[in-house]
Amino acid sequence: AQRVTQPEKLLSVFKGAPVELKCNYSYSGSPELFWYVQYSRQRLQLLLRHISRESIKGFTADLNKGETSFHLKKPFAQEEDSAMYYCALSGGQGGSEKLVFGKGTKLTVNP
Amino acid sequence: NAGVMQNPRHLVRRRGQEARLRCSPMKGHSHVYWYRQLPEEGLKFMVYLQKENIIDESGMPKERFSAEFPKEGPSILRIQQVVRGDSAAYFCASSRDSYEQYFGPGTRLTVT
Numbered sequence: 001a002q003r004v005t006q007p008e009k010l011l012s013v014f015k016g017a018p019v020e021l022k023c024n025y026s027y028s029g030s031p032e033l034f035w036y037v038q039y040s041r042q043r044l045q046l047l048l049r050h051i052s053r054e055s056i057k058g059f060t061a062d063l064n065k066g067e068t069s070f071h072l073k074k075p076f077a078q079e080e081d082s083a084m085y086y087c088a089l090s091g092g093q094g095g096s097e098k099l100v101f102g103k104g105t106k107l108t109v110n111p
Numbered sequence: 112n113a114g115v116m117q118n119p120r121h122l123v124r125r126r127g128q129e130a131r132l133r134c135s136p137m138k139g140h141s142h143v144y145w146y147r148q149l150p151e152e153g154l155k156f157m158v159y160l161q162k163e164n165i166i167d168e169s170g171m172p173k174e175r176f177s178a179e180f181p182k183e184g185p186s187i188l189r190i191q192q193v194v195r196g197d198s199a200a201y202f203c204a205s206s207r208d209s210y211e212q213y214f215g216p217g218t219r220l221t222v223t
Contacts, residue, residue, distance in 0.1 A: 004153070006153075036214075043114075043115075043214050043215060043216045043217070044154075044202065044214040045213075045214070046211055046212075046213075049211075086153060086154070097142075097159075097206070097212075098144060098156040098159055098167060098169075098170070099144075099146075099154070099156060099204075099212065100156065101146075101153035101154040101155070102153050103151070103152055103153040104153055
């Protein structure tokens, strides 16, 4: 079964501190992993995907197939990073690229 | 490009009524996905459509729910005889070639 687990519902850090949002997945095959972000009163938007290996807004995420994890990291958190973060995977059968989402982590960066 | 549009943004229905949720994909996008988000939950896939075709409806409840994406006009998610458990946020996403999905602002359905 396809499953994405985000163990932390809430995460609070101070500005300038490192932040790591955890994501573990269960999937038989080679999924594609994503991080989506939803800022207050805005729509869900793609933050990054593992195949692009980019750093967006200072965030990075490395796919660890051995640990089936795709943790999101940023060395120095900023107040504007406060948002809901969702980890998701894709790899549906029959060519459907449906996304399977975790329940999300609400990140609060305090001044 | 205005982005994915959804209307209405808020919809209140009494138990037993029908709910119709509309989604206009981004210009040039022919793939549409519907997701549902219950309180305190992540988004859950419902259905994936291309123009005039349902590609994957594995997440759709077997009864009362239907979706379409006609040749002309928006995609419609239809819920017949709504019950309180249908209260949720319904999100639509579109993509050009099943690559990156762009999300709409969602429709919040409340069943009283």
